[in-house]
Amino acid sequence: MHKIVVHPGNAHRDDFLAVSILLAILDEAEVFRRDPGREDLADPGTYVVDVGMEYDPERRNFDHHQDKSLPCAFHLVMQDLGYHEDAQAVFGWYPFMSMMDVRGPHKTAEHLGVDASVLLASSSPIDGYILSRFSRLETLRSQDLLYQFMREMGRDMLALIKLKKERLERLRREAEIVPVKQLKAVVCAIEDNPKLSMELYLRSLEDARVMICITPSVRGEGWELLRLGDSNLVDFRAIADRPQIRFVHANGYIATTRTLLPLAEVLELAARSVADGEEHIPM
Template sequence: MHRIVVHGGNAHRDDFLAVSVLLATLEEAEVLRCDPSSEHLADHKTYVVDVGMEYDPARLNFDHHQDKSLPCAFHLVMQHLGHHQDAQAVFGWYPFMSMMDVRGPHRTAEHFGVDASVLLASSSPIDGYILSRFARLEVLCPEDLLYRFMREMGKDMLALIRLKKERLGRLKREARIVAVKQFKAVVCCIEDNPKLSMELYLKSLADESVVICITPSVRGAGWELLRLGDSRLVDFRAIADCPEVLFVHANGYIATTRSLIPLEQAVQLASRAVVEPAFESDK
């Protein structure tokens, strides 16, 4: 059985995710939350993660604290597993997470031009609870519920990398760009998880005139019409009274139709939601 040694005390996203992807790729492992011994650092079946003051992938040692040029331990483990470049490409949170761990919230906030309190206020209570459960443990074994959760999370994360890459290729082949008055809309008829990799596809377009996304709805039998960004010139409240429309959000950024009406009609509805510049919605 393999062993994973990670630091004790407070748990962070870095060590939690690194352990999760390792559990996803190892047949079975025991997780120890403690300071590593010299035997741990030398053992070819023991992964030492985010502790130990040594980065030596050949010996399965993945700490970054001794070298400020290194990314977080999670990135080091992902590099070792061969998933780093793909994760960097498909997960918007991936580079940000390393920056937070290596530089801290204040330097990260400075990089993005925001106040550090914004980053701290956006932290998730779900994250906090799960990390606190991990922090309470000294040993994590295959029969433990949290072990199974972390392993499945790691497997899902690695599978999602592959799925997002595949979907991006499919979007590039199948999605269409159509005119909606002076703007454009991206239209895609994929029904299974229709928004998967859409942000990557839009990034690849690099076209600020694409302001609407039209896809099958995941919460009904019709189309979803979504405003991209926060353009005040797209307001779906303008089509709220149309008989084909089932729902319009009170802020006007999203609408759904009752059924999958002909796509041309859905595009016409989207065009009607592009309001004249003289009239600006409040959201």
């Protein structure tokens, strides 16, 4: 059985995610929240994570605090397992999680061009609760509920990397970019998790005129029309009274149809939602 040693005290996303990934790939392990001893650092069967002042992948030591050039421990573990580059490509949160851990919220906020209070205000109470449960423990074994949760979370994360890469390639084959008045829409008929990797596909287009996304709805049997960004040129409240429409959000950023209408009819509805003009279209 493998051992994982991680620092005691308050837990953070860094050590929690690093341990979750290790639990996902190891047959069985026991987690200890304590400072490591020399024997831990010397034993390649013991993973020492986010503590120990040593980065030595061959001996399974993954701390970053002794070297400001290193990313967070989670990234070090992902690099060692061969998932880092793919995670960097498919998870928008991935690079900034390391920045938050290594440089802190103020430097991260400065990098993002926002006030640090915005990052702090966006902290999830779900995160806080789960991390507090991990913080209270001294050991974690396979029969513990939190162990099982972390292992499944790690497995799901690794599976999602593969799914998002596969879906991106499918979107490149099947998605269409069509004109909608002076704008453009991306249309894709994939029904299974239709938004999966859509943000990656849109980023790869580098086309600021793509302001509408049309996919099958996950809430009903029709299409979903979604405004991309926050342009005042697209407002689906303009079609709220059309008989084909099932729902329009009060803020006008999303609408759904009652059925999967022919594409020409969906695009006609989208065009009715686009105001004339060029304002707020980045060039």
